[in-house]
Amino acid sequence: MNDKDKIKKSRRGSGAITLRDVAKLAGVAPITASRAVNSPGQVSAEVLRRVQDAVQRTGYVPNRVAGGLASSRSRLIAAVVPSIVVSVFVEMIETLNNTLFDAGYQLMLGQTGYSAVREEALLEAIIGRRPDGIFLTGIMLSARGRTRLLASGIPVIETWDLTPTPIDMLIGFSHADIGRTVADFLMSKGRRRLALVRSGDERANRRAIAFSEAVAQRGLGEVCIVNVGDARSLKSGREALRRILAQVPDVDAVFCSSDLLAMGVMTEAQAQNMPVPQRLAIVGFGDVPYVADMVPALTTVHINGREIGEQAARFLVDRAEGRTVDRPIIDIGFSIIERDST
Amino acid sequence: MNDKDKIKKSRRGSGAITLRDVAKLAGVAPITASRAVNSPGQVSAEVLRRVQDAVQRTGYVPNRVAGGLASSRSRLIAAVVPSIVVSVFVEMIETLNNTLFDAGYQLMLGQTGYSAVREEALLEAIIGRRPDGIFLTGIMLSARGRTRLLASGIPVIETWDLTPTPIDMLIGFSHADIGRTVADFLMSKGRRRLALVRSGDERANRRAIAFSEAVAQRGLGEVCIVNVGDARSLKSGREALRRILAQVPDVDAVFCSSDLLAMGVMTEAQAQNMPVPQRLAIVGFGDVPYVADMVPALTTVHINGREIGEQAARFLVDRAEGRTVDRPIIDIGFSIIERDST
DNA sequence: TTGAAAGCGCTAACAA
DNA sequence: TTGTTAGCGCTTTCAA
Numbered sequence A, B: 001m002n003d004k005d006k007i008k009k010s011r012r013g014s015g016a017i018t019l020r021d022v023a024k025l026a027g028v029a030p031i032t033a034s035r036a037v038n039s040p041g042q043v044s045a046e047v048l049r050r051v052q053d054a055v056q057r058t059g060y061v062p063n064r065v066a067g068g069l070a071s072s073r074s075r076l077i078a079a080v081v082p083s084i085v086v087s088v089f090v091e092m093i094e095t096l097n098n099t100l101f102d103a104g105y106q107l108m109l110g111q112t113g114y115s116a117v118r119e120e121a122l123l124e125a126i127i128g129r130r131p132d133g134i135f136l137t138g139i140m141l142s143a144r145g146r147t148r149l150l151a152s153g154i155p156v157i158e159t160w161d162l163t164p165t166p167i168d169m170l171i172g173f174s175h176a177d178i179g180r181t182v183a184d185f186l187m188s189k190g191r192r193r194l195a196l197v198r199s200g201d202e203r204a205n206r207r208a209i210a211f212s213e214a215v216a217q218r219g220l221g222e223v224c225i226v227n228v229g230d231a232r233s234l235k236s237g238r239e240a241l242r243r244i245l246a247q248v249p250d251v252d253a254v255f256c257s258s259d260l261l262a263m264g265v266m267t268e269a270q271a272q273n274m275p276v277p278q279r280l281a282i283v284g285f286g287d288v289p290y291v292a293d294m295v296p297a298l299t300t301v302h303i304n305g306r307e308i309g310e311q312a313a314r315f316l317v318d319r320a321e322g323r324t325v326d327r328p329i330i331d332i333g334f335s336i337i338e339r340d341s342t
Numbered sequence C: 001t002t003g004a005a006a007g008c009g010c011t012a013a014c015a016a
Numbered sequence D: 001t002t003g004t005t006a007g008c009g010c011t012t013t014c015a016a
Helices: A019-026 A030-038 A045-058 A064-071 A087-102 A116-128 A143-152 A175-188 A202-217 A234-247 A259-271 A289-293 A305-320 B019-026 B030-038 B045-058 B064-071 B087-102 B116-128 B143-152 B175-188 B202-217 B234-247 B259-271 B289-293 B305-320
Strands: A076-081 A106-111 A133-137 A156-159 A169-172 A194-198 A224-227 A253-256 A281-286 A299-302 A329-331 A335-337 B076-081 B106-111 B133-137 B156-159 B169-172 B194-198 B224-227 B253-256 B281-286 B299-302 B329-331 B335-337
Touching (some): A076 A305, A087 A106, A087 B116, A116 A143, A169 A305, A175 A253, A253 A259, A259 A281, A259 A289, A289 B259, B076 B116, B175 B202, B175 B281, B194 B202, B234 B259, B259 B289
Parallel strands (some): A076 A133, A169 A329, A194 A253, B169 B329
């Protein structure tokens, strides 16, 4: 077959090998070549061989953009995350990405940086790409955002929180429950002067409120709360403990919004010769891998990010392929992993 | 204008609002509506107003997939990372993502999990999506991979390493230089019994070799090297120090492949009552944010991941928009940040 | 400044 | 099993 050179380049287009080129080389119609590539079972052995041969010789890679346009299936899933630097989300995204990839989907990543303006722009960019599904970290609070997502008709999964009114699917857990449970846990250990270090976001706020209420209910008075805002660093944890000690010198337990803040509190406690857990109990949030191996090992709230990512991927793929998801609202819960810091 | 309801749904397609619908509503041709949306300056004020009004009323979001197919510009950049769980890459990816987004590009993320098979599949999936650029963490070593990338004609940037034969653009630094420099640094501090804890990858290997050679040149004998493979956890750092101590009880300095491993070594040293830095000096790699605030603060090799991400984004966008990049091969260097652990 | 025509590269629908 | 036709929703090209 020496008609290989017949391939002509048109004035438009990328100039790359197309399905037409492959079909011509194999001596079949484009649609037959398409079937040979995408559903080999539908095609005779002879045709399959010839097409595969042509693909080999040309180095043809199917253009999924064109395929997506024709079939209205992009095989693209978009994920919205506040920031991948926040390690508590990283394993979730990794698992989401890998599970999707194994199912033949690609992940498009968007970061809001906890900014509403950016989130708005991101949503527009995402919907414009017509992904087969959208993964949201957290609940979509903005009414405009909800409306747009609903109008787009794209399957959406909200995560990392609970709400009675999800846009579509949901996998999360109760932040209020966590606040309450950790407070009860610490009080059951005999701690009486509780403090809390929180980041600025809404979910941390709800944990903080529930924590305070649980403490108030037992008549242990006000909880000293330090809000570190966006700064989710070890350093801000250290500073936070200093601020707490200035206000409540006899503090005996601190619940932190993240494991990193907890490490900061622990570092500062050690620097100030306050033995952990004897003098000060510390509870983190997230259970990132390394906190189990610190000395002392950190007690923390475990969130199964991998399971959220995997389950979300499965839901999104099911919906993308036209299957209905029967129980698409899941409370995945949480657990307190008790280690040496309490 | 009550011809809004004239919009008919064809049997194919997603059923979403299209540019045609908007054009019809505004009483102009589709191409005019396209210009009003994409280059408002090319259109009369009256037309602009009518089209914008129609966009508002319909909630139209342009389909970038179709636009991309027509213009052969997807405004998508693909990034290949070993794993986003490895924190040393996270800031780079975050910055890459944000810089691209601000320039109007979306990031598609792919993880190889350090697996060659996965990398191969990922490359195929990526090229099939015809992104306007490809970001690679590391150098593409596989010949097949290089060939495919070259054949695709897509701008490629390799990072995090140096090579005389990049596929296209490159931003990196020398791992051999790092190994040598850290060895010299430790020896200049009077350390004589050096050890090294490394992960399994090729770049860590090159740092290790150069480190050993520099030590051998000064006649200080064999360096004890522990390879922890894929396990980049704090725990494996702890185990590694135990193994080193079994072989070289009088070890006085350890260079680690990552800050996390270094934290593990430090944790184990504290657990064994070996004062850091008096008895044992520790050097990490990566300078992830929190190691500056630990006690003792970690001396480490700083890699400017944010700059790599930002510069790479700029290069890729330049090339995507048809500009040529004049010096597309950059050695970004590294630095040793001296803190309390040495 | 505006528009008509002709694709981009692929697949759904229908027919043979 | 294979092929023909007609789009998917947009933009390029060329013309008015």
